[in-house]
Amino acid sequence: MTEISTLGEFGLIDRLTEGLAPFNASTLLGVGDDCAVMNYASDAKNRVVATTDMLMEGIHFDLTYTPLKHLGYKAAMVNLSDVYAMNARPRQLLVSIAVGRKCKVEHLDELYAGLRLACERHGVDLVGGDTTSSLTGVAISITCLGEVEEERIVKRSGAHDTDLICVSGNLGAAYLGLQLLEREKRVLSGQKGGTETVAQPDFSGREYLIERILKPEARRDVIDALQKAEILPTAMIDISDGLSSELMHICKKSGVGCRIYEEKIPVDYQTALAAEEFGMNVYTAALNGGEDYELLFTVPLTAHELVTTLPDVKEIGYVTRAELGQKLVTRDGQEFDLKAQGWNPLAEKSEA
């Protein structure tokens, strides 16, 4: 293992960013000056989008079970997901990382390997950042820039009465994956200082849940499929805090109500099994679990036929007038008000 101080800040940056070649014509100047320089399409229709997210050790991730490569990958995905949620295409990433004394050069190599893999898969250029130290935990802050034609921008505010509510993939898997990891952590920490035969965690049959929490994938494929099918959503948001919370954002911003059906909420078989094991209602996990990084969007009622042709997209309900409220209809036909019980990092320490 190599001490960071042997390379110095600039030697470290050179090492971490070595051989980065731009994927995008808009990237004129990357790492190595006071700013990155971009040349976006000089087209009156072209718009630039920007989003930023910060991940803090102990709040957003636990290094006892999070490989650094996955952490780098996920930190990028969280931001890419926000860009896709505007129906935009990610182009550039700026990465700031603060690490403690225990962190060696090889740890940062791992983290950057994950960041680079995410950038490669999504055709994004790593153009800048800041690498500094932390007295305590690891902090990662990423900013993503993207492009979109003005008429293709999809905000949270465009949903209309009678629109269909759609969601990609399935929900609740990341939340159950986190529960599995936390349980294993408790078991293993109980064995500390114990005998020589320390049990290794056995996640066989649950790999999908573990992958959903540790290595989520931003849904570019859904944005591609929507474009190919010539469907322009009226409103869109990515699901980071849980379906309920995100749907309520769309309703608030659009001035509408909604009605969704529990039985239509997509849930994976592994998620359902794990929920049963934890004695938990799987729909609670799907509605409030968070960290799914799926896309939630609304389309005009007339797009129903087209939506059914989209792979991995489900209709879960429809938009109503605001005065009808934000409703969940359960399997047994009862109606409940949706509640935002999503992950709130600023409230008391959450389970998630």
Place this chain on the structure above:
Amino acid sequence: MTEISTLGEFGLIDRLTEGLAPFNASTLLGVGDDCAVMNYASDAKNRVVATTDMLMEGIHFDLTYTPLKHLGYKAAMVNLSDVYAMNARPRQLLVSIAVGRKCKVEHLDELYAGLRLACERHGVDLVGGDTTSSLTGVAISITCLGEVEEERIVKRSGAHDTDLICVSGNLGAAYLGLQLLEREKRVLSGQKGGTETVAQPDFSGREYLIERILKPEARRDVIDALQKAEILPTAMIDISDGLSSELMHICKKSGVGCRIYEEKIPVDYQTALAAEEFGMNVYTAALNGGEDYELLFTVPLTAHELVTTLPDVKEIGYVTRAELGQKLVTRDGQEFDLKAQGWNPLAEKSEA
């Protein structure tokens, strides 16, 4: 004092960003969606620049003597300074903040008051960010976007043999200000649990030094003056890590050497007095102190007359061929190699 949990994440964001009205035509959509949306000039000459910086409690600032309003202001300035150093104009700011349990809503109000003041003074729009929690100290990550015409971009790499080396303002003041604050902190902590008459720090006559470390100002005025005088620097960088370190960046990127004169390095009278008090060579502070946020730039020799008309700009030496090295000529005529002893947050805990 109000607990953050009483507002929730979204109530908090609403409060902190209330009444923000855009200064720039390029800001189409600010806080409140998955991304901010910008409409930069649809002009083939227009370029977008981006920079990001992260400030960590205990590393970059000490809350025992840093008012939160100043911290917000400084966090913005650090980024604006990078944009000006490209000869660009800042337009949008994205702000991520992580705070611990002890932090109340009113603390964030203060921090945002500083951010807003910085944005107002520099005509920049606060368009997005992330507010989350930290198990330990405060972390602030800011990204700044700006615009510049392609032919006006100034990189670190354009310096040529015989160019003049210029610096704005004066150097070393922030470093001495930090020494004063650290000394007072030691004195005051020594009095903990002591008598009732705890001495208040007396910085009279040193206010300028304290202001330089706590509330630096990005040099838009210098960029304005250069433009008015029709001087386009060949290379430019902002001085965050110390004159030596930054000059060496320009030399490395431009493939040149340099020769600067100790006696020409601008130093304020208060800086010189404080350096004497601390038994320190004032030029060591000026060369290696860092956090000045002044601009260091090179201009063609033919611009000499024009440069003398610029307020608050001094010529400190000239660019040489690479093989002549990077030299400092002291007052007594001795020549030394410049060394980058600047502030390195990744090395052993620095004094600065």
